[in-house]
Amino acid sequence: MGLLDKFKTGMQKTRNFVADGFNRIAANMGVFDEDMLDDLEGLLIQADVGVNAAMAVMDTVREQIRKTGDASRETVLKTLEQGLIDLLGEQKALQLDQGQLSVLLLVGVNGTGKTTTAGKLCARLQNEGHKVVLGAADTFRAAAIDQLKAWGERTSTQVIAHQPGSDPAAVVFDTIQSARSRKADVVILDTAGRLHNKKNLMDELAKIRRVVSREAPGSRCETLLVIDATTGQNAVMQAKAFKEVAEITGLVITKLDGNAKGGVAIAVAQETNLPIYLAGLGEKIDDLEDFDSQVFVRSLLPEA
Ligand SMILES: Nc1nc2c(ncn2[C@@H]2O[C@H](COP(=O)(O)OP(=O)(O)OP(=O)(O)O)[C@@H](O)[C@H]2O)c(=O)[nH]1
Ligand SMILES: [Mg+2]
Secondary structure: OOOOHHHHHHHHHHHHHHHHHHHHHHHHOOOOHHHHHHHHHHHHHOOOOOOHHHHHHHHHHHHHHHHOOEEEEEHHHHHHHHHHHHHOOOOOOOOOOOOOEEEEEEOOOOOOOHHHHHHHHHHHHHHHOEEEEEEOOOOOOOHHHHHHHHHHHHHOOOOOOOOOOOOHHHHHHHHHHHHHOOOOOEEEEEEEOOOOOOOOOOOHHHHHHHHHHHHHOEEEEEEEEHHHHHHHHHHHHHHHHHHHHHOOOEEEEEOOOOOOOHHHHHHHHHHHHHOOEEEEOOOOOOOEEEEOHHHHHHHOOOOO
């Protein structure tokens, strides 16, 4: 399945809502009038694209109509498509360094999909020929450690874990040492769910970062904030808040398959200016894809 089909299938609920909604609005007449443009703006807001983003993109559409006098379905659709792609900002793929250890640290609030993403990402990188070591730096619960170990078994990957309740930074230390001695090139660190306003938990994250810098100097360390798309505008608030207190380098947006609110990816990107690297499109091992702005937007909109 190509990437567009993968997104169309995964984002079926949001696609049905947005694409069908667009067609319903456009079906009244061949051209868009002011009421229809308002309806379109409302549709985008309901799909959680965000009020600011929806207003911005509809301003662009209105401006285009004013300049050209062309309010046809085709032109509105095309302008909307490009406007939404632009709102997603510069697109960046998750990069790994050649011949050097790369560290991927997964952070975020409870239940957003950090551990699942660690497992899926591990499977994908192993398939691409990388050698990965997983670190169970969520030491909060025994179940969290077991969950990562299960992914380790599924993907034939070494998992470094300590006892529940132990210091996550010590797990990170051991994971990097182990990756070194096994000549692995990627370390994926799963961490406990945490709120941005819990100082001790954010300090713990900073300590993990310090251990990475010290034990893997010069290594790329991506701190990926994992955001759950089904939490709507809350996801936007989380992303903004985490960005304030931690050095987040990029986003992973999960559960885009979960409901019709997948438009939130646009709101998050627009409000944080952070790149979205990866998209979770389901619970299965291969339901993790590179986030591609063009593909994402095309998967939401009807055919021209
Ligand atoms: N539908 C869907 N479910 C997902 C996706 N990613 C994760 N999940 C599910 O979300 C639930 C929580 O996932 P976890 O990976 O345990 O989340 P977590 O962030 O590690 O949770 P904590 O460690 O408790 O903070 C699980 O049931 C996953 O299967 C996704 O892209 N789509
Ligand atoms: Mg977890």
